Amino acid sequence: MSAIAxxxxxxxxSDGVIEWDSLDSPTQQRLRRAFPxxxxxxxxxxxxxxxxxxxxxxAIAASRCAFVPAGSLSKIDWGGVPxxxxxxxxxARLNRLIEHAVNDLTVTMEAGMSLASLxxxxxxxxxxxALDPAYGDRATLGGIVATGDTGSWRQRYGGVRDQLLGVxxxxxxGELAKAGGRVVKNVAGYDLMKLFTGSYGTLGMICQxxxxxxxxxxxxxxxxxxxxxxxxxxxSQTLLGSAxxxxxxxxxxxxxxxxxxxxxxxxxxxxxxxVAESVQEQSARLMAVGEALxxxxxxxTDKDEADLWQGLRERMQPDGTEEAIGCKIxxxxxxxxxxxxKFAALSDGSGLGQxxxxxxxxxxxxxxxxxxxxxxxxxxxxxxxGGFLSVMVAPISVKNQVDVWGYxxxxxxxxxxxxxxxxxxxxxxxxxxxxxI
Numbered sequence: 001m002s003a004i005a006x007x008x009x010x011x012x013x014s015d016g017v018i019e020w021d022s023l024d025s026p027t028q029q030r031l032r033r034a035f036p037x038x039x040x041x042x043x044x045x046x047x048x049x050x051x052x053x054x055x056x057x058x059a060i061a062a063s064r065c066a067f068v069p070a071g072s073l074s075k076i077d078w079g080g081v082p083x084x085x086x087x088x089x090x091x092a093r094l095n096r097l098i099e100h101a102v103n104d105l106t107v108t109m110e111a112g113m114s115l116a117s118l119x120x121x122x123x124x125x126x127x128x129x130a131l132d133p134a135y136g137d138r139a140t141l142g143g144i145v146a147t148g149d150t151g152s153w154r155q156r157y158g159g160v161r162d163q164l165l166g167v168x169x170x171x172x173x174g175e176l177a178k179a180g181g182r183v184v185k186n187v188a189g190y191d192l193m194k195l196f197t198g199s200y201g202t203l204g205m206i207c208q209x210x211x212x213x214x215x216x217x218x219x220x221x222x223x224x225x226x227x228x229x230x231x232x233x234x235x236s237q238t239l240l241g242s243a244x245x246x247x248x249x250x251x252x253x254x255x256x257x258x259x260x261x262x263x264x265x266x267x268x269x270x271x272x273x274x275v276a277e278s279v280q281e282q283s284a285r286l287m288a289v290g291e292a293l294x295x296x297x298x299x300x301t302d303k304d305e306a307d308l309w310q311g312l313r314e315r316m317q318p319d320g321t322e323e324a325i326g327c328k329i330x331x332x333x334x335x336x337x338x339x340x341x342k343f344a345a346l347s348d349g350s351g352l353g354q355x356x357x358x359x360x361x362x363x364x365x366x367x368x369x370x371x372x373x374x375x376x377x378x379x380x381x382x383x384x385x386g387g388f389l390s391v392m393v394a395p396i397s398v399k400n401q402v403d404v405w406g407y408x409x410x411x412x413x414x415x416x417x418x419x420x421x422x423x424x425x426x427x428x429x430x431x432x433x434x435x436x437i
Contacts, residue, residue, distance in 0.1 A: 002042040004065050004086050011055050012047055016093075019043045027073065034077035035085060036396060041068070044088045050110075050168070050176060050207045053094070057205060058174025060087060066427045069201035071112055071140030075147050078392045079200050080404045083431040091142050094207060097121060106165060108210040111142025127213045130157035132248075134317035134363075142206040148198030152248035152271070152309075155358050157214070161197045166210035169196065169203075172423040180210065195418065201429040202437055203422040217247075217273035222305045223286045226257050226267040227295035233337040235268055236357055238289050240333075244282050247273045250362075252312075253340045253353030259315050260308070262296070264349060266340065268357075269312070271305075316354050316363050323368040325375060326393035333360040335385040342381045346374045360387065372401050379406050405434045 001009070001019060009017045020028070020042060027044075035041060047053045060067050067087040070076050076088070091112030098108040102125045109118060115129070116137050122128050132151030133144050145167065150159045157163065166180030179192035196203060225235055232251070239249060252260070252267035260267075272282045283299050290297040300308050331339045336355040343353045343364055355362030366375065375398075379389035383406070391404045412435050419426075419437045430436075
């Protein structure tokens with residue numbers, strides 16, 4: 001047993017630390033996609049309380065070891081390749097509900113609770129958390145915050161930052177800290193919550209989160225339009241300029257539309273959720289827009305609708321294969337159709353792309369065998385359109401050839417100073433974020 005594993009076992013007990021050789025094969029395989037073979041973590045540690053987290057992190061800091069915060073490991077391979085990591089510290093056993101204020105529409109839970117578990121609890125009160133991230137069946141709330149992973153509901157409800165009300169975390173020196181609160185009007189520490197959202201475990205270990213929640217809608221319906229690229233662009237602009245109020249509106253690449261059982265044409269997937277009469281009326285209006293533009297259209301409800309969105313998630317979330325290249329992108333919303341057209345050309349029509357209509361944010365999945373030049377060409381297009389492309393999932397050999405984040409902004413020096421202030425020993429996910437932070 002390594003020295004750090006022994007130290008953590010004395011804090012967490014023998015069942016709280018699993019060394020590398022004792023990990024099951026799927027877990028080892030996933031970690032090999034995240035870490036170099038020459039620098040695989042020695043162990044995964046599982047504290048069960050916030051106090052244990054604080055003590056474990058203090059011990060790690062005293063040992064001058066690097067570690068990566070994690071939840072269910074579903075996104076452990078996202079972002080840059082961490083260097084010199086000896087420990088993965090998991091919130092998987094820190095998964096209790098703290099408080100559900102039904103009348104205040106807020107909920108507080110430990111960071112290791114899965115989104116699926118939370119949605120089940122909220123459903124009993126007729127409520128839900130408006131996040132639809134990758135691996136939603138097993139992603140933890142702390143991991144969702146750390147990666148800023150929102151999904152298609154961004155159209156109506158905004159991103160993770162817009163719904164996060166409070167966060168508690170353990171600093172790199174083992175001290176507990178918090179920002180925000182458990183009520184919607186509390187704005188104390190708002191900037192700190194912004195920092196932690198999308199920080200990829202580089203500033204601290206999130207151990208508790210508070211979110212605003214929403215009443216479940218009475219009815220739901222989805223309209224799928226597909227056809228000529230120009231017509232899809234026109235339908236998208238008409239939708240954005242109309243009084244219609246979709247909860248999700250995504251542009252889909254021809255390759256993705258084909259995977260969903262349509263012809264290989266550009267697609268627009270729009271979801272309405274409200275009272276039944278409103279859903280029916282808004283769906284009919286959008287169908288009429290599509291018909292006038294010569295687009296193929298279909299309406300989906302109940303199980304048919306659920307299966308459609310589930311199929312979309314399954315195809316878009318990186319599947320963990322050795323050759324998968326998954327990229328997070330952002331472009332001006334007015335350039336979204338052009339971006340998917342460019343992506344289709346670079347991937348010979350087989351790439352899977354999804355861009356949220358109102359924000360211009362989305363995901364691209366390049367087919368196996370894609371050369372890095374195609375990825376860099378797509379990045380150049382995004383940057384020329386006022387956006388970005390970050391390589392989230394790819395073989396380590398690919399990540400070693402490219403700047404994973406491709407950041408061109410002017411805030412790096414500020415980010416570096418923030419990292420130094422929060423983690424002067426550089427033990428939290430070193431090299432995982434922009435510029436090796």
